[in-house]
Amino acid sequence: MQQINEVNDIDLSVPINSETYRELAREKIDKKAFGYIDSGSGSEWSLVENIKQYHRYSLVPRVLRDVTAVDQSITLLGREIRAPYLLAPVGFQTIVHDDGERASAQASNHAGIPFVQSTVSSYTIEEIRAALPDAPHYFQLYWPSDVEVCDSLIKRAEASGVDALVITVDTPLLGRREVDLAHAYFPMETGAGMANFLSDPVFQAKYNPTGTLTESALKQAIQKILFHPGLTFQALKKLRDETALPIIIKGVLNKDDAKELQALGVDGIIVSNHGGRQLDSAVAPLDVLADVRAAVGPSFPLLVDGGVRRGSDIIKALALGADAVLIGRPYIYGLIDGERGVRQVLSQLSSDLQTNLALLGVTDVSQLDQSYIKNAE
Numbered sequence: 001m002q003q004i005n006e007v008n009d010i011d012l013s014v015p016i017n018s019e020t021y022r023e024l025a026r027e028k029i030d031k032k033a034f035g036y037i038d039s040g041s042g043s044e045w046s047l048v049e050n051i052k053q054y055h056r057y058s059l060v061p062r063v064l065r066d067v068t069a070v071d072q073s074i075t076l077l078g079r080e081i082r083a084p085y086l087l088a089p090v091g092f093q094t095i096v097h098d099d100g101e102r103a104s105a106q107a108s109n110h111a112g113i114p115f116v117q118s119t120v121s122s123y124t125i126e127e128i129r130a131a132l133p134d135a136p137h138y139f140q141l142y143w144p145s146d147v148e149v150c151d152s153l154i155k156r157a158e159a160s161g162v163d164a165l166v167i168t169v170d171t172p173l174l175g176r177r178e179v180d181l182a183h184a185y186f187p188m189e190t191g192a193g194m195a196n197f198l199s200d201p202v203f204q205a206k207y208n209p210t211g212t213l214t215e216s217a218l219k220q221a222i223q224k225i226l227f228h229p230g231l232t233f234q235a236l237k238k239l240r241d242e243t244a245l246p247i248i249i250k251g252v253l254n255k256d257d258a259k260e261l262q263a264l265g266v267d268g269i270i271v272s273n274h275g276g277r278q279l280d281s282a283v284a285p286l287d288v289l290a291d292v293r294a295a296v297g298p299s300f301p302l303l304v305d306g307g308v309r310r311g312s313d314i315i316k317a318l319a320l321g322a323d324a325v326l327i328g329r330p331y332i333y334g335l336i337d338g339e340r341g342v343r344q345v346l347s348q349l350s351s352d353l354q355t356n357l358a359l360l361g362v363t364d365v366s367q368l369d370q371s372y373i374k375n376a377e
């Protein structure tokens with residue numbers, strides 16, 4: 001519980017929001033790395049739409065309610081988290097700052113919100129686990145086409161005590177990203193994103209038995225197994241029976257897929273178009289959120305991501321039926337300043353959310369529903 005008079009505690013010596021960090025990132029980091037983070041697939045229609053989707057709704061406040069205390073904490077998968085958002089899985093973070101995912105995880109830990117670690121991280125599952133003593137650690141799985149390597153990653157996640165698996169299903173193959181194609185850029189070329197494979201005993205035994213492969217040969221081996229276009233509901237069903245870890249499926253936009261996943265026994269769904277980086281012209285997640293919520297019922301954990309930049313965006317997503325949101329690029333722009341920059345972005349976002357909840361007349365995020373929003377078109 002935070003008193004609202006604390007929220008105007010603004011440090012004017014640092015960028016005021018993630019947009020300002022974005023402009024700094026554009027100046028500060030390698031042009032190709034910035035292009036990789038910032039851009040989307042194809043015409044970037046979905047990328048643009050992800051931001052515009054939030055402009056289609058306005059907020060309808062209630063007045064004369066006691067808003068001296070506003071609580072933005074929620075319970076997700078049985079654990080209390082201090083704000084209704086998570087750090088989305090973002091791979092290759094050392095292309096922004098040497099501390100990469102470790103800095104982001106530490107900032108998450110400080111904020112008391114879950115960190116979702118990408119498969120293609122530059123720090124291992126075990127290293128990130130150690131950076132999150134007080135906040136949930138979710139491991140995002142790119143289900144490798146090599147079953148044994150896949151099993152090994154899942155076993156490591158279980159053994160190190162992660163709180164959940166987040167399985168991304170909107171990447172049977174990589175979206176066509178023209179900015180990266182023009183730059184001939186793939187972030188793994190910098191050495192980023194390989195830690196979970198290089199530290200994996202099964203991967204090493206199978207692909208590097210003599211320990212003599214060059215880094216470039218190792219990169220090729222990883223890229224060969226990273227994507228799994230043959231993945232189906234059947235494989236997921238088998239995993240559901242084999243692991244006790246909660247499973248959250250990321251990258252669902254169709255309500256019937258959502259229902260099928262729920263029936264299969266997964267523990268939550270993230271409605272997402274991968275930040276506009278995969279299927280070009282994929283529908284904006286907010287446009288399908290209410291339908292997906294109606295399909296899975298009121299108490300099934302449902303998250304959404306793509307284009308969340310402000311507290312008011314979080315309010316709209318929650319009012320339309322999400323339990324929480326994920327943020328991707330905003331914290332990655334903050335990462336130009338390492339852990340400090342990520343902390344700054346998170347604290348600004350929570351302040352913005354806190355202020356706007358109070359102005360909306362809401363003292364607890366659980367009160368949000370469609371009566372607080374209006375279609376602006």
Ligand SMILES: Cc1cc2nc3c(=O)[nH]c(=O)nc-3n(C[C@H](O)[C@H](O)[C@H](O)COP(=O)(O)O)c2cc1C
Binds near residue numbers: 050272326
């Ligand atoms: C640079 C970058 C790398 C990403 N890497 C992954 C990843 O490894 N796994 C994954 O499931 N999603 C990945 N995503 C997608 C994010 O998890 C998330 O869905 C998206 O960034 C949300 O949109 P936003 O950036 O507008 O907040 C990545 C996104 C970006 C921008």
Ligand SMILES: O=C(O)C(=O)c1ccccc1
Binds near residue numbers: 120
């Ligand atoms: O960039 C991405 O969005 C992403 O998810 C990814 C994952 C693995 C390899 C390349 C890109």
